[in-house]
Amino acid sequence: MIKTKLCELLGIEYPIIQAGMGPFQTQKLAEAVANAGALGIISTSGIIFGSLGIDLGPLTAGKGGSYDTVTKYIREVGKGTRKKGATFGINVMVSAELGAPAMEFVRAAVNARDEDPDIREGLKVIITSAGDPLPWTDVIKSSGLKWFHVVPSVRHAKRAEKAGVDAVIASGHEGGGHVAWEPVHTMAILPSVVNAVDVPVIGAGGFCDGATLAAALALGAVGIQMGTRFIGTKEADTCFGDIWKNRLLKTDDRSTIVARGFVGPLRYLRNEASVQLAKLTVEKVPDLFVGHPDITLDQALLATELEGHKALAGQNDEKALFYGGEVAGRIQDIPSVKELIERMVEEAEDIIKELPGKVIV
Numbered sequence: 001m002i003k004t005k006l007c008e009l010l011g012i013e014y015p016i017i018q019a020g021m022g023p024f025q026t027q028k029l030a031e032a033v034a035n036a037g038a039l040g041i042i043s044t045s046g047i048i049f050g051s052l053g054i055d056l057g058p059l060t061a062g063k064g065g066s067y068d069t070v071t072k073y074i075r076e077v078g079k080g081t082r083k084k085g086a087t088f089g090i091n092v093m094v095s096a097e098l099g100a101p102a103m104e105f106v107r108a109a110v111n112a113r114d115e116d117p118d119i120r121e122g123l124k125v126i127i128t129s130a131g132d133p134l135p136w137t138d139v140i141k142s143s144g145l146k147w148f149h150v151v152p153s154v155r156h157a158k159r160a161e162k163a164g165v166d167a168v169i170a171s172g173h174e175g176g177g178h179v180a181w182e183p184v185h186t187m188a189i190l191p192s193v194v195n196a197v198d199v200p201v202i203g204a205g206g207f208c209d210g211a212t213l214a215a216a217l218a219l220g221a222v223g224i225q226m227g228t229r230f231i232g233t234k235e236a237d238t239c240f241g242d243i244w245k246n247r248l249l250k251t252d253d254r255s256t257i258v259a260r261g262f263v264g265p266l267r268y269l270r271n272e273a274s275v276q277l278a279k280l281t282v283e284k285v286p287d288l289f290v291g292h293p294d295i296t297l298d299q300a301l302l303a304t305e306l307e308g309h310k311a312l313a314g315q316n317d318e319k320a321l322f323y324g325g326e327v328a329g330r331i332q333d334i335p336s337v338k339e340l341i342e343r344m345v346e347e348a349e350d351i352i353k354e355l356p357g358k359v360i361v
């Protein structure tokens with residue numbers, strides 16, 4: 001049994017968080033993860049795109065108003081987790097341009113808890129990401145929810161601590177989907193953040209099994225957040241259909257690529273569509289890979305990304321854009337969420353128990 005401060009903080013059995021994975025829907029996944037004893041997270045960024053009138057195709061989340069849609073998602077997951085008294089949260093991207101819908105999500109979460117005691121029991125945390133946490137202190141700290149913030153650097157981690165978060169999630173560049181402009185990977189960022197702040201730290205980017213869970217604990221983390229590995233599970237929502245899962249099973253250790261996406265750089269599984277987006281990135285945002293990016297989004301890039309999202313619905317394996325981390329190459333099966341979590345924890349326990357016999361100190 002692996003228990004850490006993260007388990008105590010949220011009342012969960014295992015120190016594992018399912019990552020927010022907008023613009024896709026993750027209510028079913030969140031429910032399965034929460035019921036398996038880890039932390040399930042509802043994704044909301046698809047709702048934002050929908051409310052901004054940006055059509056990412058039929059498989060992504062979000063039609064209608066932000067407040068009502070997120071309330072619906074919270075109630076769905078609340079209903080599915082109530083019997084087990086399981087714990088879940090929501091991910092809210094708080095970059096400056098998304099401030100208004102982000103505020104609606106926080107309001108929806110607070111009100112959903114006020115209106116239903118079961119939801120109050122289950123919905124315990126807001127994970128903010130992709131923006132400055134400081135303007136959010138008053139509204140989140142008075143909400144009764146725990147607050148975690150995703151950070152890509154030591155500087156950002158210190159700022160999150162100053163804002164009053166209960167934990168930071170240090171996110172390395174090998175992760176799937178949204179990655180930082182500066183390519184600092186988990187092995188470097190995670191221990192640096194652990195050393196820099198006093199609040200508990202969770203690692204994200206590159207975690208998928210017991211060995212990586214044990215490694216995160218060895219680096220000083222209180223738990224891990226996983227995105228890509230959870231896409232490759234039976235209960236992942238229908239937006240991560242067989243086409244996506246089969247693609248995961250086909251990848252090897254060099255099968256991802258970073259390109260400029262809608263909200264900054266994103267890591268994709270390598271195929272025709274992502275290679276084309278990366279080529280366009282080199283042309284349109286040549287500074288992306290040298291650390292001084294122009295953050296204005298080029299329209300040709302946006303159009304290409306939108307095409308890739310729509311191709312996902314068209315089931316075209318080479319034309320569709322699939323977000324995915326470097327661990328994609330390590331995924332060789334599609335277990336149930338419960339099987340995956342229990343297997344990981346068991347493996348991590350074995351590794352930790354066997355380690356003293358493998359070293360001479």
Ligand SMILES: Cc1cc2nc3c(=O)[nH]c(=O)nc-3n(C[C@H](O)[C@H](O)[C@H](O)COP(=O)(O)O)c2cc1C
Binds near residue numbers: 044130228
């Ligand atoms: C499909 C997908 C969508 C993502 N969308 C979001 C998002 O909406 N908000 C966010 O903060 N991070 C997002 N991320 C990043 C994850 O939250 C997480 O940090 C990352 O998946 C961890 O790395 P891993 O994929 O190696 O597990 C996304 C990742 C993936 C794979």
